[in-house]
Amino acid sequence: MGRSPCCSKDEGLNRGAWTADEDKRLTDYIKVHGEGKWRNIPKRAGLKRCGKSCRLRWLNYLRPDIKRGNITxxxxxxxxxxxxxxxxxxxxxxxxxxxxxxxxxxxxxxxxxxxxxxxEKKPSLSTTEKINPMATSSIMQDETQNLVLVGDSTLHHMEQPSGTSEAAKSGQSSEYESSDVSSPASMSREEPNLEPLMVDCTVGELDLVEILDASDFRLNESGNTSQVMNTVDNEGMSKNENVGGTSYGQAHNWWSEGLEMDNWVSDLAEMTSGLGPFASILYGTEDWIP
DNA sequence: AAGAGTAGCAACCGCAGCCAG
DNA sequence: GCTGGCTGCGGTTGCTACTCT
Known part of the structure; x- marks a missing residue:
């Protein structure tokens, strides 16, 4: 195709570090006219920079809501x-x-x-491992392209911090619960429970981000958001059990709304009955409690 | 004190997706 | 449906400050 570059290198544009004067010009301009139309900003703000550079400078440095200081x-x-x-x-x-x-x-x-x-010796993660880093479980797709989390079901259990989850109090997450799951030792016990957990949404790719971002996320055939546990009975027959729960839809809402971290963390705790697997991934199974 | 090595960070580059015409 | 401009994203580069020898 060959699109013309955003700004050619021989237009006498400034490069490298921004000066205080340039920062001020850009800040003043954006305060008055707002963000956007980056291509036009340099000319209008009297800057010898390309629009891309202006955008980067604003987004990464000049924006007033940027938090300064060390990462906590x-x-x-x-x-x-x-x-x-x-x-x-x-x-x-x-x-x-x-x-x-x-x-x-x-x-x-x-x-x-x-x-x-x-x-810490973590070998480089495959795509599969990246979306399910839990040590004793894995993730795969079945022949119908359903996303299947396979492994120790206790890994999906979320031990509720006292007083943080009404859902937990109501026993909604009982299917995930088993004894002795809150200690790190339980993560590596000798005989993992290989009950698979099936998430009944169809995906083309194993990409949790896409799942979380999907607008029609997590509707089952009846139109409800629910969670299906795919289990294997004593005779080795696979069966799906609807384990109820919220909350992948809710998870998506939280995700897409971009809530402040503190709220997001605490509210994740509120909905862990349905979000077990994802919350496990996000917060681990030992120390996720905010 | 000085030079070499390293870490941290700001900025640049190129690609891809979106969308208006 | 196609084209091309704009924007956003992730990888990379290069500068500066700091540490080590």
Whole structure:
């Protein structure tokens, strides 16, 4: 196709670090005229920069809602979990961290967390593992393209913090529950329960992000959002059990609304009866409680 | 004190998706 | 349906500050 570049290199445009004056011009212009039309901004703001550069500077540095300062341990923890879930989808991860930019998170990951993760010997994750990093379970697609989480069902159990989940109090998540699941030791016990968990949504690709972002997410054939546990009975016959629950639809809502992290975390706790697998991925099974 | 090595971060680059014409 | 401009995203580069020898 060959599209003309955003800005050619020989137009006498400034490159490299931005000066305070350039920052001020850009900030003043956007305060008055708002974001958007990046291509026109340099000319109108009197900047010798390309529009792309202006956009980047604004989004990553000048925006007033940007949070400055070190990444907190809470944020770091969330980044790690989200990265395990999403991979290098920095903008999505940043969307869960108010005030942080994708560039900042990417840099933080590359300079700090990636090395640490490597040091902890985690082998590079396959696509499959990325969306289900839980040690003793795996994820696969069945012949009908359904997404199937296979493995220790206790991994999907979410131990409820006292007083955080009405759903838990009502026993909605009992299907996920088993004894001795809250301690790390239970994660590596000798005989994993291989009950598979089936999520009855049809997907073309194994990509949780797409599932979470899908507008028609998680409707079963009856039009309800419900959760189906695919189990194997004593005779080895596969069967689907509707285990009720919220909440993939709700999960999607939370996801798409981009709530502030604190609310998001605490409200995730509220709906873990239906969100077991996802919450497990996001928050682990031992230390997810905010 | 000085040079080399490293880490952190800002900015750049190229590609892909979206959408208006 | 096609084309091309705009925007957003992720990977990469390069500069600066800091640490080590």
């Amino acid at each position: 341990s809470d944020e770091e923890d969330l980044i790690i979990r989200l990265h395990r879930l999403l991979g290098n989808r920095w903008s999505l991860i940043a969307g869960r961290l108010p005030g942080r930019t994708d560039n900042e998170i990417k840099n933080y990951w590359n300079s700090t967390l990636a090395k640490r993760e490597q040091g």
